[in-house]
Amino acid sequence: MPISTSPARRRRSLALWFSWLALLASSPAFAAPPAQFPADSAFIPATCGGSLTNDGTSDAPSGIGERDIVGDATSAAFATWSDETFAYFRVRVAGVPTASGGNAPLAQLGWGVGIDVDGDLSTIEYALVVDGIKEQVNLTDNATKSSLKVWTPTIGAPGYVQVEPVTDGSTFAKKDSDHWLTFAIPLQEAVAATSNLAKPLA
Ligand SMILES: [Ca+2]
Ligand SMILES: [Ca+2]
Numbered sequence: 001m002p003i004s005t006s007p008a009r010r011r012r013s014l015a016l017w018f019s020w021l022a023l024l025a026s027s028p029a030f031a032a033p034p035a036q037f038p039a040d041s042a043f044i045p046a047t048c049g050g051s052l053t054n055d056g057t058s059d060a061p062s063g064i065g066e067r068d069i070v071g072d073a074t075s076a077a078f079a080t081w082s083d084e085t086f087a088y089f090r091v092r093v094a095g096v097p098t099a100s101g102g103n104a105p106l107a108q109l110g111w112g113v114g115i116d117v118d119g120d121l122s123t124i125e126y127a128l129v130v131d132g133i134k135e136q137v138n139l140t141d142n143a144t145k146s147s148l149k150v151w152t153p154t155i156g157a158p159g160y161v162q163v164e165p166v167t168d169g170s171t172f173a174k175k176d177s178d179h180w181l182t183f184a185i186p187l188q189e190a191v192a193a194t195s196n197l198a199k200p201l202a
Contacts, residue, residue: 034160051073054076066097069092075168091181095178108132111132137183139185139194163182164179
């Protein structure tokens with residue numbers, strides 16, 4: 001597993017330290033969405049300070065239910081996996097992040113992670129956001145807020161996003177069941193999108 005993680009901020013800003021270069025040599029120039037996402041058992045729960053990543057339930061009044069990232073000492077809030085082509089990220093949310101209104105299938109919300117590439121967690125170089133309004137996965141330069149790469153569709157056949165109930169028994173949700181919101185990005189495309197910047201992913 002080539003990715004280690006270190007959350008820097010709560011909710012949408014879990015910081016990541018990427019070291020995926022060894023995987024890139026055999027990656028194709030263009031990667032369609034993954035034909036299938038890894039099994040739950042493949043994902044590595046992210047840790048922070050030696051403990052599983054955690055986040056309180058209903059800790060932000062404006063961010064409850066499907067927008068509430070949740071986790072505790074036994075159920076990580078965040079997990080990752082990568083294979084030769086994709087890096088996968090998942091966040092545990094206290095609800096169902098899909099909806100029939102607006103631009104379905106995702107609810108009209110956003111979920112994401114911050115990406116640190118230089119080991120200085122006071123600066124988060126990139127943001128990777130699942131945009132439920134535009135229905136896309138967006139890699140942005142966190143300093144300029146400019147979009148570097150967009151992947152679509154979100155949930156599709158196939159798509160870059162998967163939503164499914166958790167299978168480890170967590171019950172943070174007050175109403176609906178806890179869900180994993182999982183998203184995949186093609187490694188080589190992400191690296192190429194940042195190759196001309198001061199702190200590229202590769
Ligand atoms: Ca929370
Ligand atoms: Ca940094």
